[in-house]
Structures are given as C-alpha cells and as structure tokens.
Amino acid sequence: KQEVTQIPAALSVPEGENLVLNCSFTDSAIYNLQWFRQDPGKGLTSLLLIQSSQREQTSGRLNASLDKSSGRSTLYIAASQPGDSATYLCAVKDLGGYNKLIFGAGTRLAVHP
C-alpha cells in the first residue's frame, strides 16, 4: 500500500532563504508525482507535475526533482517570499489500479519579512 510522507511538517523562515521540502513514497511503481500549494481555506493549486520518466521540472523559482528508485522527491523554492506562505502537498499516482492520488500530509510554510 502506497504511503507518502512529507518532511518537515512545518517550516518558518525569513524572506530570501532558499528552501527544500521533502516528499518520500514507499512504492516506487508510480506513474507521476504532483506538487500542490494550498492556501488556508482555499483549494489546491497545481505547481509542478513530474512524470515517472522525468528527473525534474522547473517553473519560475520552483524546481521539483524525482528519484523514483529511492522513493523521493524534493521541491526547491529559491529566494522565498512572504507570498510563498502556504501548505505544500505532494501526491503520487500509482501505476496500475485505478486513477487516484495518494497525498502526503503537507509541509506548512511560513515566510516572514
């Protein structure tokens, strides 16, 4: 049974720092991995999608890497800003079975000025 873990659970940093958020999954037989952002009381915004055949994806100040064999993904945020404050969720879609995402519990990020 696939399980997704995110570390750390919470992070508070000053503005301008470069950050690394970690995601690990127990079954490497994944189809893809998606990073989302969730603001308090709001829905999910997709940030990056990495297919199992890819090693990384980049969008602006965000870079996500995938090491399928070790069951890990990292989300790198460069030059953090207060507007980056949110909960970041990692989710995997398994190979086989039906189409659904398995989510981690998230990393709650606070960037203070």
Next chain:
Amino acid sequence: NAGVMQNPRHLVRRRGQEARLRCSPMKGHSHVYWYRQLPEEGLKFMVYLQKENIIDESGMPKERFSAEFPKEGPSILRIQQVVRGDSAAYFCASSPEGGGYGYTFGSGTRLTVV
C-alpha cells in the same frame, strides 16, 4: 475556461440532515474524483467517476455516502444523515483522461455539521 467549479463553498447542516455537494469538471474533462480533507489531515481519496459510471469507490464510507456523475449536469456527492464527524473540506478534481497529465482541483466545499 472556468476550471473545476464546486458549490456551495460553505455548507452548514444539522445532525441527521442530508448534504449535497456539486462539482462541475473543467470543460473537456470526463473524469471526476472526490477527496475529503479532515481538519489538520491530508487529502484522502473517496471516489472516481466517469459519466454515468462509478469506477472506483474504495475510499467511500460504506454507509450514508453516495456519488454520481450523470450524463448531463454536475457530479453530486451526497451524504445522508450527517454526523459531526462528517465535518470536513470536500474537494473535487477532474482530468481529461486517467490523470496521466495531472489533475485540476476545485476550491472545495467546507461542510460543517452542527
């Protein structure tokens, strides 16, 4: 392109009442998924539907919960005889096919049972 539309945004029900949550997928998307987020927890899969078909309901509670995606109209998640433990945020997602190119989520319906 309006995205995934969920309504209502907030819903308050008394214990024992019925809750109906609606989801209109993105234009061109024929696959719909429902997830539940309990307070301070991650999102948990509930059900996956295509038009007029339930494909996977492995995450649905066995009683009181049902879902449909009719040929016309939005997908509906129905919770009968709600209890306080049903209070949560319910999110709908859609995809054009089986999620190989990712999923788009709606803003959610926050259900409060009083």
